[in-house]
Amino acid sequence: xxxxxxxxxxxxxxxxxxxxxxxxxxxxxxxxxxxxxxxxxxxxxxxxxxxxxxxxxxxxxxxxxxxxxxxxxxxxxxxxxxxxxxxxxxxxxxxxxxxxxxxxxxxxxxxxxxxxxxxxxxxxxxxxxxxxxxxxxxxxxxxxxxxxxxxxxxxxxxxxxxxxxxxxxxxxxxxxxxxxxxxxxxxxxxxxxxxxxxxxxxxxxxxxxxxxxxxxxxxxxxxxxxxxxxxxxxxxxxxxxxxxxxxxxxxxxxxxxxxxxxxxxxxxxxxxxxxxxxxxxxxxxxxxxxxxxxxxxxxxxxxxxxxxxxxxxxxxxxxxxxxxxxxxxxxxxxxxxxxxxxxxxxxxxxxxxxxxxxxxxxxxxxxxxxxxxxxxxxxxxxxxx
Amino acid sequence: xxxxxxxxxxxxxxxxxxxxxxxxxxxxxxxxxxxxxxxxxxxxxxxxxxxxxxxxxxxxxxxxxxxxxxxxxxxxxxxxxxxxxxxxxxxxxxxxxxxxxxxxxxxxxxxxxxxxxxxxxxxxxxxxxxxxxxxxxxxxxxxxxxxxxxxxxxxxxxxxxxxxxxxxxxxxxxxxxxxxxxxxxxxxxxxxxxxxxxxxxxxxxxxxxxxxxxxxxxxxxxxxxxxxxxxxxxxxxxxxxxxxxxxxxxxxxxxxxxxxxxxxxxxxxxxxxxxxxxxxxxxxxxxxxxxxxxxxxxxxxxxxxxxxxxxxxxxxxxxxxxxxxxxxxxxxxxxxxxxxxxxxxxxxxxxxxxxxxxxxxxxxxxxxxxxxxxxxxxxxxxxxx
Numbered sequence: 001x002x003x004x005x006x007x008x009x010x011x012x013x014x015x016x017x018x019x020x021x022x023x024x025x026x027x028x029x030x031x032x033x034x035x036x037x038x039x040x041x042x043x044x045x046x047x048x049x050x051x052x053x054x055x056x057x058x059x060x061x062x063x064x065x066x067x068x069x070x071x072x073x074x075x076x077x078x079x080x081x082x083x084x085x086x087x088x089x090x091x092x093x094x095x096x097x098x099x100x101x102x103x104x105x106x107x108x109x110x111x112x113x114x115x116x117x118x119x120x121x122x123x124x125x126x127x128x129x130x131x132x133x134x135x136x137x138x139x140x141x142x143x144x145x146x147x148x149x150x151x152x153x154x155x156x157x158x159x160x161x162x163x164x165x166x167x168x169x170x171x172x173x174x175x176x177x178x179x180x181x182x183x184x185x186x187x188x189x190x191x192x193x194x195x196x197x198x199x200x201x202x203x204x205x206x207x208x209x210x211x212x213x214x215x216x217x218x219x220x221x222x223x224x225x226x227x228x229x230x231x232x233x234x235x236x237x238x239x240x241x242x243x244x245x246x247x248x249x250x251x252x253x254x255x256x257x258x259x260x261x262x263x264x265x266x267x268x269x270x271x272x273x274x275x276x277x278x279x280x281x282x283x284x285x286x287x288x289x290x291x292x293x294x295x296x297x298x299x300x301x302x303x304x305x306x307x308x309x310x311x312x313x314x315x316x317x318x319x320x321x322x323x324x325x326x327x328x329x330x331x332x333x334x335x336x337x338x339x340x341x342x343x344x345x346x347x348x349x350x351x352x353x354x355x356x357x358x359x360x361x362x363x364x365x366x367x368x369x370x371x372x373x374x375x376x377x378x379x380x381x382x383x384x385x
Numbered sequence: 386x387x388x389x390x391x392x393x394x395x396x397x398x399x400x401x402x403x404x405x406x407x408x409x410x411x412x413x414x415x416x417x418x419x420x421x422x423x424x425x426x427x428x429x430x431x432x433x434x435x436x437x438x439x440x441x442x443x444x445x446x447x448x449x450x451x452x453x454x455x456x457x458x459x460x461x462x463x464x465x466x467x468x469x470x471x472x473x474x475x476x477x478x479x480x481x482x483x484x485x486x487x488x489x490x491x492x493x494x495x496x497x498x499x500x501x502x503x504x505x506x507x508x509x510x511x512x513x514x515x516x517x518x519x520x521x522x523x524x525x526x527x528x529x530x531x532x533x534x535x536x537x538x539x540x541x542x543x544x545x546x547x548x549x550x551x552x553x554x555x556x557x558x559x560x561x562x563x564x565x566x567x568x569x570x571x572x573x574x575x576x577x578x579x580x581x582x583x584x585x586x587x588x589x590x591x592x593x594x595x596x597x598x599x600x601x602x603x604x605x606x607x608x609x610x611x612x613x614x615x616x617x618x619x620x621x622x623x624x625x626x627x628x629x630x631x632x633x634x635x636x637x638x639x640x641x642x643x644x645x646x647x648x649x650x651x652x653x654x655x656x657x658x659x660x661x662x663x664x665x666x667x668x669x670x671x672x673x674x675x676x677x678x679x680x681x682x683x684x685x686x687x688x689x690x691x692x693x694x695x696x697x698x699x700x701x702x703x704x705x706x707x708x709x710x711x712x713x714x715x716x717x718x719x720x721x722x723x724x725x726x727x728x729x730x731x732x733x734x735x736x737x738x739x740x741x742x743x744x745x746x747x748x749x750x751x752x753x754x755x756x757x758x759x760x761x762x763x764x765x766x767x768x769x770x
Contacts, residue, residue, distance in 0.1 A: 001625040003400025008393070014642065015388025207622040209609065210630055213602025221594045237592040240386040244642075245595055253638075257399065257629075 001207050004257040010144045011170040014244065016236065018172050019046070019134060022053035022090075025170050026132065030088040032059045033081055035101045037067070037093040041136060044180045050092055050134055060084055065093070068272075069100030071115060071152040077104045078114065081129070089131035091168075094185075095140025098133045102148035102166040105129040118150055122161030132170040136177045138243040139189035139280070141196060141250025143171035158269065173247065175239040183230055186242075187335040188280035190226045193246040194219060194331075195283040199262045200255040202291065203368035205300045208258040215254045216308045221245050223309070227334050263366035264290050267377055270357045277344055284332040284339045289383035291325050293376065297369065341384045351381045386592050389642040395529045396555040399629065401621065403559050404431070404519060407438035407475075410555050411517065415473040417444045418466055420486045422452070422478040426521060429565045435477055435519055445469055450478070453657075454485035456500060456537040462489045463499065466514070474516035476553075479570075480525025483518045487533035487551040490514040503535055507546030517555040521562045523628040524574035524665070526581060526635025528556035543654065558632065560624040568615055571627075572720040573665035575611045578631040579604060579716075580668040584647045585640040587676065588753035590685045593643040600639045601693045606630050608694070612719050648751035649675050652762055655742045662729055669717040669724045674768035676710050678761065682754065726769045736766045 013021050026032065032054060034047070041047045042063075051059060062077045081089070081104065091101035105128040107114035117125055135143045142148070146167045151158040178186070201215035222245055225238050232238070248254070267290070268282030277285075295302060299321070306312040306324035315323065329339050338344070355378045358364070366372035372380075398406050411417065417439060419432070426432045427448075436444060447462045466474070466489065476486035490513040492499035502510055520528045527533070531552045536543040563571070586600035607630060610623050617623070633639070652675070653667030662670075680687060684706070691697040691709035700708065714724050723729070740763045743749070751757035757765075 001400070001622060001629070003403065005396060005398050007396040011390065011392040012641075013390050015386070018388065207626065209606045209626045210602060210633060213606060214599055217595060217598025217602055221598060224594065237386060241592065241594045244386070248595060256397075 001257045002259075006252055006256045007164065008144065008167065008252050010167045010251075012144060012173060012247070013170055014173045015240075016174055016176050018174050019049045020053050021172065022050065022132075022134075023055060025172075026054065026057065026088060026090070028057070030057055031084065031086045032057055032088045032090055033077065033084075033086045034059060034061045034090045034092055035065055035077060035097055035104065036061065036063050037065045037097045040180065041092050046134070046136060046177055047092060050090070060086060065097045065100040067096050068149070068151045068158065069096045069103070071103075071118075071150055072154070074100050074103050074107070074150065075114065078107045081108055087129065089129055091131065091133040092136065094135070094137025095142040098135070098142040098168070099140070099148040099150065101131050101133070102128075102142070102146075103150050103161075105131045106161075106163060106166055115152065118152075118159040118161050120161075121159075122163035122166075125161070125163040125165050128163070128165040130169050132172070133168045134172045134174075134177070135243070137181060137185055137189065138178060138246035139185075139192045141193075141247055143168060143173065144247050144251040156273065158273065171247075173243050175236055175243050176234075178239050178243065179234045181233075183336070184278075186229050187337055188278055189246055190222055190229065190242070190335055191280040191284050191332055191337055193249040194222050195264060195280075195287055196249040197222075197254065198287060199264060200258060200260050202298055202301050202305055203259040203261050204298065205304070206258050208256075211254050211256060211258050212304070214248075216305075218245050218249055218254070219309045223331060226331065230336065259368040261368045263372040263377075266363050266366055267358070267380060270354050270361075271346075274354065274357065275344065275346065281337055281344070284337045285341060285344070285384050286380060288325050288329040288332075288339055289380045291328070293379045293383050294367070294372070295321055295325075297371070341381070348382070348385055351378060354381055387642045387644075391637060391641045392549065393529065393552065393637050395552045395636075397529060397558060397632070398555055399558045400625075401559055401561050403557050404434045405438050406557065407435060407517075407519075408440060410557075411439065411442065411473060411475070413442070415442055416469065416471045417442055417473045417475055418462065418469075418471045419444060419446045419475045419477055420450055420462060420482055420489065421446060421448045422450050422482045425565065426477050431519070431521060431562055432477060435475070445471060450482050450485040452481050453534070453536045453543065454481045454488070456488075456503075456535055457539070459485050459488050459492070459535065460499065463492045466493055472514065474514055476516065476518040477521065479520070479522030480527040483520070483527040483553070484525070484533040484535065486516050486518070487513075487527070487531075488535050488546075490516045491546075491548060491551055500537065503537075503544035503546050505546075506544075507548035507551075510546070510548040510550050513548070513550040515554050517557070518553045519557045519559075519562070520628070522566060522570055522574065523563060523631035524570075524577045526578075526632055528553060528558065529632050529636040541658070543658065556632075558628050560621055560628050561619075563624050563628065564619045566618075568721070569663075571614050572722055573663050574631055575607055575614065575627070575720055576665040576669050576717055576722055578634040579607050580649060580665075580672055581634040582607075582639065583672060584649060585643060585645050587683055587686050587690060588644040588646050589683065590689070591643050593641075596639050596641060596643050597689070599633075601690075603630050603634055603639070604694045608716060611716065615721065644753040646753045648757040648762075651748050651751055652743070652765060655739050655746075656731075659739065659742065660729065660731065666722055666729070669722045670726060670729070670769050671765060673710050673714040673717075673724055674765050676713070678765045678768050679752070679757070680706055680710075682756070726766070733767070733770055736763060739766055
């Protein structure tokens with residue numbers, strides 16, 4: 001086991017009807033800015049429920065945080081907070097709204113140009129406005145971690161920052177708020193959560209016995225509930241379990257003392273940047289190919305994954321690994337998500353450009369052993385054809 | 386899934402050499418009281434390492450917190466803190482020292498007679514002195530939760546309290562600090578952790594899919610490493626995994642949204658109170674008998690436990706349940722811990738007295754369904770013969 005620190009002070013308030021708890025979670029004299037993404041929270045009544053719970057507090061709203069939240073949009077929220085002298089932020093939405101709120105919180109009192117927060121990966125953040133979240137879309141885990149990804153439209157730079165100052169004070173997880181989500185977003189959320197776990201689990205054995213068991217438990221649960229989630233929107237138990245799995249998949253716990261990969265995410269980011277493919281769909285394309293290309297370096301963990309997660313015990317080691325990768329791909333396909341580049345209209349002629357993007361963005365030493373060079377990235381993309 | 390809140394702000398600092406981190410974890414102008422149990426931390430160098438890390442800070446020591454920490458002893462520490470105007474507490478030891486430190490922290494500014502903290506189960510605690518811990522004995526989980534058990538010697542009352550004010554600010558978990566522990570304490574710690582998980586897991590199915598998987602992962606890890614822990618004191622990986630499992634077994638996570646039992650603990654407490662048997666050993670006696678007597682009410686979970694934790698898939702349902710209970714008992718015995726009352730010199734003639742104790746202490750509605758009456762307790766004790 002590696003040395004580690006684990007610290008996560010976010011309060012999770014989970015269950016049906018918990019939005020009413022806002023009245024005790026937010027100070028009675030708080031001056032609140034509610035941050036929103038699209039129109040859904042306004043249309044489906046969630047925003048009305050939030051406003052009712054906040055009662056007589058002075059509340060402003062900020063609409064229009066994009067799926068990949070932009071610096072340009074978020075800086076408008078920063079101005080509004082400063083102008084109205086607001087002192088508490090409340091994100092109502094999914095991972096993008098929460099990520100955006102984290103940036104706004106850190107930018108308010110930032111000494112300098114706030115984009116530096118991203119350039120320094122959060123190291124220069126020394127304080128942040130307190131904020132909470134009401135989660136409506138399980139997927140990214142942002143509701144219980146200290147990470148955020150922001151895009152600067154002017155330069156197309158998409159950067160991440162982390163800071164212990166941007167843990168949400170609380171996150172309200174009411175599974176009934178997911179009932180109105182499009183099926184496409186549920187499917188994406190399952191694949192996103194699954195891949196979050198895999199990036200922290202499927203590396204090389206590092207004696208993190210509990211982390212492995214917990215990761216396997218999250219994967220098994222996603223496999224168990226994934227396809228069922230697509231069948232029925234208002235099954236409370238299924239939605240509740242999905243919501244909690246997605247949070248635990250990226251709250252620091254299963255990654256606490258183990259090597260981590262994240263090359264699937266970074267290669268996937270280039271696909272989103274160039275073709276605007278949903279983030280989760282890029283992961284479904286890259287992950288099976290990534291496991292196939294790097295099967296030698298991931299040999300031990302792939303065998304463990306085959307046995308413990310998929311129950312594969314028959315055949316040679318190579319056959320078991322092939323079977324586990326095939327099952328992973330089939331699972332994504334069972335969620336209605338295609339897993340090959342040509343499914344998205346991308347053929348071999350594009351790969352050179354994508355590899356060039358990886359190089360241009362400095363993504364030349366990826367993975368748990370820093371050995372995923374652009375050449376390896378090229379082989380992964382070729383295996384995705 | 387039940388509605389729940391999960392909040393745990395304790396910072397875990399884990400790994401070899403981490404005691405040196407005290408210098409950044411404790412304010413440089415803090416006036417510190419170190420609280421200690423027996424002589425071991427003084428003898429094996431841990432105290433010296435702690436004092437070196439604290440450098441020039443003003444530091445006092447308080448020795449002699451007992452294995453079941455007493456109100457009488459702890460109130461002396463309260464006096465010392467008040468007299469010397471100390472502002473930070475540091476527990477160096479196992480669960481009893483940390484439990485005791487929590488009481489001292491809550492008592493310092495308590496408005497009234499501090500024993501009321503226990504009488505009110507912590508509800509009346511509105512603040513506490515900040516404190517951290519250096520854990521030397523993995524077992525109770527106190528290093529990452531907000532619970533404490535204190536005994537008043539004068540009346541032999543043993544009461545528990547919880548309060549969000551008594552989460553440790555940080556806990557340092559250095560696995561090498563367990564190398565000098567007597568084997569008996571390691572064995573006790575494994576059985577204690579195992580039973581903590583079982584009290585939260587082996588009740589009735591409640592659709593907490595992840596909580597079940599996590600609980601099973603902790604049990605599987607304890608089964609995997611338990612006997613090996615007894616063989617070699619300085620195996621870092623084994624000790625590290627044990628230390629982290631024991632913490633996760635009772636930090637609120639696996640119990641967040643599920644029914645809980647705890648009748649094994651309460652019946653066990655009576656055995657400790659009357660015969661001074663180690664806490665963990667009482668659990669090893671009571672748990673297998675408890676599962677046997679209440680097998681109908683726990684039917685679904687016992688089958689799941691048999692299959693997922695022990696890999697038992699052959700035989701009738703009753704046979705599989707019998708096999709799982711037998712394996713549980715055999716696991717405790719493999720840790721060198723006996724599992725029958727006569728092994729501790731207790732025969733059937735004592736059972737009436739023990740059941741009388743349960744009644745006298747108001748322990749008449751135990752278990753996840755409040756149906757473990759003293760009559761059921763009697764059958765459990767009879768099944769322990």
